[in-house]
Amino acid sequence: MTIKTARRPRVLFINEYSGDTEADQAIRDVADVYWFHGLDYEAAVPVVREMVEQYGPFDAFAGLFYIGDKFPMKWDEELLGALAPHCKLYAGPGAGYDKVDVDWITRTGAYYANSPREVGRRTADGALMLLLAAMRGLTPQDQSVRSGGWRDSGVRTLDWRASTVGIIGLGNIGHMLADMCAALGMSIIYTSRHRKDVPYEHVGLDELYARADCVVLTCPLTEETKGMINREAIGKMKDGVVLVNVARGEVVKEDDLVEALESRKGETLACQPRRNIMLKLLPVMRAALDVFENEPSVHSRLRSNPHVTLSPHSAAAPDSMSKGMNREVIRNVIRFLETGVPNTPEMLEPLAPECKCYCRQGAGYDMIDVEYITSTGAYFANAPVAPSSATAEGALALLLQTMKAIGPQEKRLRSGQWGDFKIRTLDWKTATVSLSVCITFAHPRPDLSMITCFPLMRYTQIGIVGLGNLGSNLARMCSALGFKVVYNTRSPRPDALYEYVPLEDLWTRSDAIVLACPLTSSTRGLVCKDTIARMKDGVILVNVSRGPVVVEDDLVEALNSGKVLRAALDVFEHEPQVHPGLLANPDVRTSFDSRCPTGSYPMSSGLLHVRITYLNPIDAPSPLVSDPVIRKDWGQH
Template identity: 25%
Template sequence: MAPRVLVSDKLSPTAVEIFKDRGIEVDYLPELGKDKEKLLSVIDQYDGLAIRSATKVTEKLINNATNLKVVGRAGIGVDNVDIPAASRRGIIVMNTPFGNSITTAEHAVAMIFAVARQIPEANTSTHEGKWEKNRFMGVEITGKTLGVIGCGNIGSVVAMRAIGLRMHVVAFDPFLSAERAAELGVEKVELEDLFKRADFITLHTPLTDKTRGIIDKDAIAKMKKGVRIINCARGGLVNEADLVEALKSGKVAGAGIDVFETEPATENPLFNMPNVVCTPHLGASTSEAQENVAIQVAEQMSDYLTKGAVTNAINMPSISAEEAPRLKPFIKLAEVLGAFVGQVTDEAIEEVEILFDGSTTEMNRRALISAALAGLIRPQVADVNMVSAPVMAKERGIILSEVKRDKSGVFDGYIKLTVKSSKKTRTIAGTVFSDGKPRFIQIKGINLDAEVGQHMLYTTNYDVPGIIGLLGSICAKHQVNIANFQLGRNRPGGDAIALLYLDAPFPADVLKELRATDVILSAKPLSFDVAG
């Protein structure tokens, strides 16, 4: 059955055509996002939901979306999506962070010019026939210092444009590397240093608990007298009441505000203040940007629903369409390694270490880690997936670590999972052969080579004669057919394991008989999703 997508906000017709061209059924209902109850009643019919800002993807909506796999936001902001709730339900949330970068950056630069030269007020005055040439004494931007808070996709474009205008750019961004700063030609500084030095300050950071009110009265007190502040990012980054007071006192000489704490902003204390330029959230409002983000979100959602490729996801590691075919067998491997340990562990899991050896170190390790966690948790939580697994692991207080190692054995690359519980530590390793199928290559430090089957039996015992005959005879007596049989031991007379690949689930009554023998220390039936 073809995937089905709902477009509940206004989106370019091109996006609808992209969905159709990719074999996806699409319902274009651009007013539905405003009707919460109607949307709530139909959302369970869809695999994907494409939105802009009008549709509110709440926890209530997510709980009703029993078939939903992906939410695509045409634009960068995902304030209208309950991401934690989506993650818990295993729903991927995508945005389009690059589609409107240029447009928003250009609007910020336009705001800098408008505030520096008081263009809107001068325009109004001139239209009124006043010719107040001496009233509008602006400032040059050449040679001035621009402070960029948030030097990501948009902030970096603003920085480059400003450098082209002969401004000196200082940037605060915890994720900005020294190499990237040098590449952009900006000076990386701490926030307080930026406040002290900047003549103009422009914000390009998401709204989070840490960034809310990043510019308030305390921050403004550290700034130069006559500073000019631009916000084309998110309302709430600037404390509007504090900015109003600073504008009245002259500490702040001007401001360009495109976003507000409450939107739509039909009234605001910043309105009609001298040298305050206000626009109605126009940062991404160009025909090019609207077309770009619509096309991007349709392509991203289509690629995920038809190929499994994940691009620009907020709550899931990206998997490109190019790497998906090569990565898919290793994702399955990571999942079955996790599933093995999850099925043999009854006590609380405390720590998980994932070792990547050889060629696996160059793969998309975040995706592999998510798959391993999904397999590990699924025996306890059936509907967990790669999106929700990291969230659940964190909620359960599981400590996660990752190790990379150069090729160390006969395999080009393998993955080893070490799981520490309240009682013991368990290890398992696996790789993918040329046939694309996952294989177990080590359990409990014991080497073996076992194909992964849907139905398996795992036993532990001391290395004594008669184990093969015992297992074989019990299985034969109860008509349990063995497709494959692998043994391993750590040393002669030491610990030994057996892994049986079966045609059907191991019967519970036979399991009791097996456990009642004197030589089998433990026996655990296993099941794996080996499809795909």
């Protein structure tokens, strides 16, 4: 996936990031920005359509949230349909995405990226505040004082140092809340889809209900969690339990909660002040709710109950949190525009922090959030050894086919012609250009209309961009065939037998250029109009790295002008779509990402062997088969 085009990317925002000049400059450095003020869902639907009609397709769509502004919480095909299929990123504020039709977004070939980091920390803070308020009975005490009472409310409080807190959902928010509660002396038990590598006891849901003095909901809203706190679940809890919900309102059946709160049947803790008697504990003593089943509507009997602490979906303190959360949205957009992948590691988060090694076939890792994986204390290990030789062989085949002009010759042959045109082929061993003039039986007069004319030149120098495993294997084979090889990579290879040159020199000196580099923010769009202009006239270009390294609009223009003589492409900017200007050009050799035949048995078994071997050293001192992907500023993993 890529958004690199001949034009600047366009981003459509809900709400303007007013007052944040740093964020404003950062996004405008990489994209043209359009926005409309916050609207509710019904009003936003036609506005999105009108923006597309007026300004053309957008590459990313993002929502910024400010307290008091309207915001279309539901993101679905009706709202976003006009943006598809060109829009490849939908970036929303906040951690939850239960109102987002992620399945539809995925079917359009796009990402949905939430922004959980900033909101997670602040929501955990808010959850702790609500929990302590409920344990200490601050709401009923406050109401008692306001009505003229004083220390006679009979409100039972909990000593949190002697209390067990049960957390349902130990994701980002739950984990931070657990750490804070433990620091205050509370005992922590939790239940989650996966056992976590944390110093807290993992228990089943029924056991959590039975043991917890306080139950805190921090789980996502799913089919399994919707309505999970109902009459049956409450019946399994301790009498006098405190319930806190900072997850989603629909996790709790509010009618059942109200019934449990009111089930004292006329008895109140306040009616027995200062008496040394055992008070009947209520099925649910108190509740603290930040989210509601039908928000913004709040159940009337919750509003009237003094033992319920209420906040308007503001546990994350949105007035102070919005800047950080909106910056996270903007960082997601910027990273996607630069790399094709947003920051949010949504798919991997359920695996952390237990997972210590992420293994993936192949050499490339441009679609991997290595920074996030490293931040969890884990390795990411690719498998570059097995495919590098096969990929290099495929690259060499493409290079030689292009130098021998197989593409245009094959096209003429398939059209029923036989040698009725002149074509220059190259003897790469002697670097001598040979001219073949063939005679056709079908056409006595040669048709030269489709011949790409170029000066006779000596194809002696191959420039390889990227001397990793792939580039090194290709350089070795090219050198054995008599080519002179120069290369450029991030830093010179002291063990290389070939000349290292700056990128500028490689462009100007090479007769054929092979791209074998990884896709990064530095290499995305590397081969563009500006760099092509620095190359030799009549250069041959081969790309076996990643499609977005080449701006295809600029390459098509260079092929049509003759600046680039021929090209061989195994990867494409908008895979699986191929630029029509490339498909129509007989001087372009294309293949469908097949220079590395991963479907073959030798290739697949080699990759499998590497991936399995990776798993052995995780708990042992032996090194990984190949070096893990590391960036110096990411630490030692």
